[in-house]
Amino acid sequence: MHCVFATKERRPLIKPDLQERLWPYIGAIARDSKMKALLVGGVEDHVHVLLSIPATLSVAKSIQLIKGNSSKWVHDTFREHWDFEWQEGYGAFSIGISGVEDTLAYIRNQPEHHKKMTFREEVENFLKKHAMQYEPAMLD
Numbered sequence: 001m002h003c004v005f006a007t008k009e010r011r012p013l014i015k016p017d018l019q020e021r022l023w024p025y026i027g028a029i030a031r032d033s034k035m036k037a038l039l040v041g042g043v044e045d046h047v048h049v050l051l052s053i054p055a056t057l058s059v060a061k062s063i064q065l066i067k068g069n070s071s072k073w074v075h076d077t078f079r080e081h082w083d084f085e086w087q088e089g090y091g092a093f094s095i096g097i098s099g100v101e102d103t104l105a106y107i108r109n110q111p112e113h114h115k116k117m118t119f120r121e122e123v124e125n126f127l128k129k130h131a132m133q134y135e136p137a138m139l140d
Contacts, residue, residue, distance in 0.1 A: 008085035012044035
């Protein structure tokens, strides 16, 4: 599953120094919860996680574990990030085995990608590509 979620109000809170610690921590949460994070990456206002989720866990529970535990860790570890929060909701898009390499490349290229496209445009493209119905207000 290619999972995407943003900081609350899409505030640019995940600066590079926090990314260096947060991305591996998210991978550790996944591992401790019997998931496998193939790659974690993103930019200052959102994260992409390519996850292999066991049949015993729902996607919703997987994201809840990652968002809840990572937010708590940020608060406990970095007092200066007292205002860090994840936005409610997430996107989760299934990826076939043949799409793994392209998805890994896409996640690795996030900083360059977002020089040309906003997060909202990115999510709308995913929703359209996966033929998912949505209300534009859901993306605010």
